[in-house]
Amino acid sequence: MGIRFNQVSHGYTSFADGLYTAIKDISFEISDKNEFIALVGHTGSGKSTLAKHMNALIFPTSGTLEIFGKTITSKRDKKIKYNDIRKKVGLVFQFPEYQLFEETVEKDIMFGPMNFKISKEEAKALAKESLNLVGLDDSYLTRNPYNLSGGEKKRVSIAGILAMNPDILVLDEPTSGLDPAGRRVLMDLFKDIHDKTKKSVIIITHDMDLVYQYFNRVLVMNEGHLIFDGDPEKLFREKDLFKNHLDYPNTIKVLDYLNKSLGINLDIYKRTIEEALLEIKGAEKL
Amino acid sequence: MSYIEIQKLSYSYNEKTNVLDDINIDIEKGEWIAVLGHNGSGKSTLAKTLVGLLEPKTGDITIDGITLGEETAYEIRKKIGIVFQNPDNQFVGVTVKDDIAFGMENLCVPREEMLEKINFYAKKVNMLDFLDKEPATLSGGQKQRVAIAGILAMQSDIIIFDEATSMLDPYSKEELIQYIKTLHKDGLTIIMITHDINEALLADRILVMNKGKVFAFQETEKIMKDKETFTSSNLELPVALELANSLAQDDKFKEIRDKLWEYALTK
Numbered sequence: 279m280g281i282r283f284n285q286v287s288h289g290y291t292s293f294a295d296g297l298y299t300a301i302k303d304i305s306f307e308i309s310d311k312n313e314f315i316a317l318v319g320h321t322g323s324g325k326s327t328l329a330k331h332m333n334a335l336i337f338p339t340s341g342t343l344e345i346f347g348k349t350i351t352s353k354r355d356k357k358i359k360y361n362d363i364r365k366k367v368g369l370v371f372q373f374p375e376y377q378l379f380e381e382t383v384e385k386d387i388m389f390g391p392m393n394f395k396i397s398k399e400e401a402k403a404l405a406k407e408s409l410n411l412v413g414l415d416d417s418y419l420t421r422n423p424y425n426l427s428g429g430e431k432k433r434v435s436i437a438g439i440l441a442m443n444p445d446i447l448v449l450d451e452p453t454s455g456l457d458p459a460g461r462r463v464l465m466d467l468f469k470d471i472h473d474k475t476k477k478s479v480i481i482i483t484h485d486m487d488l489v490y491q492y493f494n495r496v497l498v499m500n501e502g503h504l505i506f507d508g509d510p511e512k513l514f515r516e517k518d519l520f521k522n523h524l525d526y527p528n529t530i531k532v533l534d535y536l537n538k539s540l541g542i543n544l545d546i547y548k549r550t551i552e553e554a555l556l557e558i559k560g561a562e563k564l
Numbered sequence: 565m566s567y568i569e570i571q572k573l574s575y576s577y578n579e580k581t582n583v584l585d586d587i588n589i590d591i592e593k594g595e596w597i598a599v600l601g602h603n604g605s606g607k608s609t610l611a612k613t614l615v616g617l618l619e620p621k622t623g624d625i626t627i628d629g630i631t632l633g634e635e636t637a638y639e640i641r642k643k644i645g646i647v648f649q650n651p652d653n654q655f656v657g658v659t660v661k662d663d664i665a666f667g668m669e670n671l672c673v674p675r676e677e678m679l680e681k682i683n684f685y686a687k688k689v690n691m692l693d694f695l696d697k698e699p700a701t702l703s704g705g706q707k708q709r710v711a712i713a714g715i716l717a718m719q720s721d722i723i724i725f726d727e728a729t730s731m732l733d734p735y736s737k738e739e740l741i742q743y744i745k746t747l748h749k750d751g752l753t754i755i756m757i758t759h760d761i762n763e764a765l766l767a768d769r770i771l772v773m774n775k776g777k778v779f780a781f782q783e784t785e786k787i788m789k790d791k792e793t794f795t796s797s798n799l800e801l802p803v804a805l806e807l808a809n810s811l812a813q814d815d816k817f818k819e820i821r822d823k824l825w826e827y828a829l830t831k
């Protein structure tokens with residue numbers, strides 16, 4: 279077992295307006311292997327809060343969490359090495375700015391691996407390799423991470439986690455800010471890592487096309503509650519997704535429009551453009 | 565003379581390479597322009613030169629007849645608002661309310677009016693319940709909404725949105741777009757930098773940036789017919805048009821093709 283939430287709630291207390299419960303009574307499990315999970319839900323529904331629990335960056339205010347056999351409660355436990363958990367579960371933040379702090383891109387990516395007592399040379403090689411994986415060439419190694427474009431920062435922050443080679447990857451909106459080709463390349467990369475190593479990967483996104491194309495399990499958050507856990511197609515077969523502030527993938531919307539405007543009867547549940555194309559070409563009545 | 569004129573604009577951060585290279589663009593009053601382009605193509609840099617935050621290495625920017633320079637920067641800033649790519653760059657206050665007020669304060673909007681507008685625009689972006697919160701505690705999408713409200717409240721003639729909706733859920737995005745459409749009808753000039761092709765389809769014209777240069781700048785419908793431009797600039801066509809293109813050979817699919825185009829350009 280990788281990560282298990284047992285009736286986890288998290289309340290933020292702040293000066294300005296007291297207690298705000300961001301996630302409520304959440305229970306579910308993520309296996310340490312073979313999972314490729316999308317986490318979706320409206321703005322402020324609690325996705326990032328949930329993600330930050332997965333590597334014990336924040337603790338539940340009630341309920342418990344098990345991460346690789348360690349039990350996380352609301353209180354810090356001296357016997358638990360939280361840094362070990364953070365090595366096993368790598369988290370990429372929603373805003374790369376919160377993750378980049380060294381003066382060069384190379385040092386930034388090396389930072390994680392250097393904590394594992396590997397040599398500097400090995401860490402350098404890892405940094406270079408990870409940087410290339412996210413689509414940036416070696417010329418970026420010496421750049422200051424603050425002086426990069428938004429999408430370039432995002433890529434560097436992802437490279438930093440890849441270099442740590444964690445057992446479970448949690449990525450908070452890794453594709454926001456990426457150009458369409460980059461989005462494709464990185465999603466294929468995450469999928470490829472998953473396919474080759476069987477590592478579990480959890481990705482937060484608002485992109486329903488990606489959810490439909492890449493994932494076999496989707497979690498839906500709504501006002502702090504986990505309201506769906508299952509097959510994306512089952513989710514997209516539901517009526518009225520808009521009321522949960524979600525949407526349908528583009529293939530479904532386009533095929534549905536063709537059906538309604540031309541009075542035809544295509545199967546609209548097609549994941550990819552290729553599948554949709556086959557459906558249109560094979561239709562009997564046009 | 566056009567409303568916004570950019571002539572022979574170049575910019576470089578480090579003297580070595582030009583991040584913007586000989587940009588020449590005219591934009592008319594009331595136009596909606598979408599800006600697409602690969603990561604690092606120069607979109608945000610272009611936006612920052614337009615609002616006078618970065619000084620061009622060469623070239624001129626003229627807005628509503630005023631050429632941008634040290635003396636005119638203040639006057640120009642009254643005409644043009646920008647929602648930054650990273651909302652944190654826009655936050656300076658202790659509360660959400662302060663942050664929405666910040667732009668208006670620089671324009672010396674009277675206090676009474678300011679309070680009214682804070683409420684009006686906070687409501688428009690669904691953040692009315694968060695006015696007293698600390699900006700740092702907001703979720704990603706909530707930060708983007710506050711950043712947008714602050715700029716809308718300045719009621720500038722031109723607004724640049726630099727990936728301003730990239731973290732909004734589909735429903736909030738749609739809601740906001742509907743509102744921006746009404747502002748556009750009332751005459752707002754919009755420059756919208758985005759990686760979301762469906763959002764770009766709303767524009768009158770699309771500017772494609774590639775390695776610091778203008779790769780293409782054309783009417784939306786026209787540019788959508790040019791698959792080359794898209795594939796060579798790390799972009800993707802909307803799903804409906806990918807389908808339409810793949811069905812292009814066969815007369816049998818004419819009706820379907822027309823509907824796919826109709827979907828892309830009206831939905």
Ligand SMILES: Nc1ncnc2c1ncn2[C@@H]1O[C@H](COP(=O)(O)OP(=O)(O)OP(=O)(O)O)[C@@H](O)[C@H]1O
Nearest residue numbers: 290300321322323324325326327701703704705706
């Ligand atoms: N440190 C904090 N203090 C107080 N409230 C907080 C804090 N962090 C988050 N919140 C609130 O908790 C709720 C959930 O926030 P969270 O960041 O988990 O949402 P999210 O689903 O990731 O949203 P988004 O899609 O916009 O990133 C929000 O209403 C947010 O304002």
Ligand SMILES: Nc1ncnc2c1ncn2[C@@H]1O[C@H](COP(=O)(O)OP(=O)(O)OP(=O)(O)O)[C@@H](O)[C@H]1O
Nearest residue numbers: 425427428429430577583603604605606607608609
């Ligand atoms: N402060 C800076 N110092 C040096 N170089 C910079 C700085 N900011 C950006 N650059 C470089 O200038 C180029 C253009 O950056 P810009 O931010 O304009 O790109 P962009 O098109 O907005 O990209 P994105 O889609 O990733 O936001 C990039 O190659 C970037 O690395």
Ligand SMILES: [Mg+2]
Nearest residue numbers: 326372703704
């Ligand atoms: Mg979030």
Ligand SMILES: [Mg+2]
Nearest residue numbers: 427428608649
């Ligand atoms: Mg940018």
